[in-house]
Amino acid sequence: MEETRRGTVTSLASLFPVGEAQKAANRVQYAIAEKRAELDRLLGFIDDNNNLINLVHKLPEELSHDIMVPFGKAAFFPGRLIHTNEFLVLLGEGYYAERTSKQTTEILKRRGKGLDSQLDSLEAMIKDLQAEAMFFGQTIAEAAEGLVEIREDYIEDSHKGETKSGPLKQDAPDLEKAKPDDEYARMLSRMDELEKEELAAESGGDNGKNEQTTEDVDDISYQRPVDNEPRNSEDFHKGAPPVDQANNKSMATKSVEKHCHPDVADQLNFASLDLQSNVREGKNAAKKVKFVDHIEKPLVHHEEKQVKAATASKSEVQHQPSQPSFDSHKAFTGSIVEHTENIKTSNGQSSTSSQVSGSQPSKPVSRFKMQRR
Amino acid sequence: MSSLSSAVRDLQRELENKTNDLSKLQKDIAKNHQVRKKYTVQLGENELVLKELDLLNEDANVYKLIGPVLVKQDLAEANSNVRKRIEYITAELKRLDATVQDLEEKQNSKKDAILKLQQRIQSLQTSKAKA
Structure with a gap:
């Protein structure tokens, strides 16, 4: 792949x-x-x-x-120029006009x-x-x-979803056309595996992270996008990572939810904050593909979206083949294509918002806006 | 076998005719372009003359060179002459444009026909070689 x-x-x-x-x-x-x-x-x-x-x-x-007047090819004879202020000027096309020196000039x-x-x-x-x-x-x-000359299509699946679209899109269009179902099945199985792995890994990391998040809510939402940028390109090459992350996130969500109970004292206050940051992050992640460290629990929503998205992915898969072609025409600058993503994100988001919390904004926010916060 | 080779010969003759036609067309187009260039130069010159004539005073003496002699002309007359000439030249340029376009269309269709002929000859030859 x-x-x-x-x-x-x-x-x-x-x-x-x-x-x-x-x-x-x-x-x-x-x-x-x-x-x-x-x-x-x-x-x-x-x-x-x-x-x-x-x-x-x-x-x-x-x-x-006093001048020498040319006479024939080789002969001259002395002569005098008079009427020195009268010129017959050729205007072109055989037309001449009588002019004074000044007019001629x-x-x-x-x-x-x-x-x-x-x-x-x-x-x-x-x-x-x-x-x-x-x-x-x-x-x-x-x-x-x-x-x-090395030509590599820029594939922006990253934004949409870490989910399925990542790997799928990355396969060159021809591959996809040839056996989309196959790929899809593979992806799903891969996602399952990853999910399991992550579950195991995350139980350890979540606690520390949660605290951090609460503290750095602003920073995180603000920094993530930036950090992620470089990664984006890497992700493209690897193909698989996006999937992992999606899984991670889903796990993270679960863990986060659990967390709230134990650390009530610490976290109650931050819970709402946390949620918000999560929401933001989730969006960022979804749009940007920035799979930050796997342990970002904040991305709770994400996961859910992704899972859902996966189910929805079939339909998406179908239209994906066409995307790579226009992707290649776009500038290689990483993140500006919003149309396609927005559509997708909005799908994901709506599901997310319903599940996660009522407080989250359900409409897609421009990625740029999100980053600014 | 012999009918095949005669068919090929016929096609080749046709091809030759068509290529002759095409080269004739191309010559025409080139000629047309040259004439067109000449007219554009003349148009520029006439416009220059008109501009200068417009700048002259009413009482300025204007002469026209006809053969070896300069004939005195009325300024208004000269002016209208030059205007007429410009009109004529622009009309001529338009006509030339149309003919050039026409010729180019013909040239393209001839090219297509030649291409088709060449393909047919080739396919005939390969089938002959197989047989």
Whole structure:
């Protein structure tokens, strides 16, 4: 089970053959070179334009200029420029306009602006292409090194339930489809085993914990989520742990209930507090999969939910296969997906609340809110 | 056996025809793209001229280069000429877009047909090899 859960490993070279990547890189390089040539041309235009502006600006300073007039290809003869403030400006498309030096300069400046904007867009394009080229270069290097891509679907079953959904979901979708019933049966049996183990283990640990809880009610509810975060990822890999915890919790609940009687003095006061913390925790746990230490008795409610959930799990199992696929699209950040979970939690919760105590809120609270408290 | 091989030959001839058609289509598309590019450049130039003409004073002298001579033109006339030209060019661009689209559709269908033909030839050849 665990193995199937872990994602796939693909060598980068098989995804992007070095040869292909090389070709793509060459193509991009060629495109860059082309754009560069264009850029150079444009820069030449801009240069010419600026020179022309300077010339047009200077010409009217004198009434006339002595110049050498080109005559044919190789001949010049001396001449004079007169009317130095009259220009015939080509506007394009064969249209010319008579303009003064000042007006001409304005026209030229407008043209210069157009050129500048072209230059900017070209530069942006070249930048884009360079980024692309860099990407291809990196890919080539990585593929050549034999880098491997590991893809692991993020499975958020954790939240829903520690219960059944954990292991089930983790199996890759295909596995699930193939034999969901089988898996389910296995899970259940596994849960039973775990439950037994935990019962044995918990009887010892409960007392100490209870006291702690009462004292640290606030801390605990507040800290748990945080602590749990790192664990979450671990849980995914292990697959089994969530189940354990669920079991633990169910046991814990029982033990907690028992506890109340013996330590009445200490705990009576805290009982209500405790309950509340439990409730909160239970929710946290349910949503987050945070299976804190197994001995958290606070999670009483949880267990119950889980057990129930297990029965309900069949229906859930069916729609689970579809989830992994969209899971993979979600960011790998651990905890933000609430929709699916909320639905589930609410199921669990309602059962819980009825059983555990009337005081608990029966509607699902956003996980974020819970953490804040 | 001989009928099979003749069928293959027929198919191959057909394939050849289709590939010729396809390459013709591709040439047309390329030509169209070039014309389109030319028109876009002209459109840009005309818009520039129009902008400059709009900025001119009423009494400015405007000339049009016709062949080797500059012919003096009325500013209003020049203005309306340029506008007309822009209209014409945009209409032409639209027409070109439509034809390019049309050609591309044809090209795609031709490609599909060629692919199918190739598959048929292949399956025929494999069955021939088996027989």
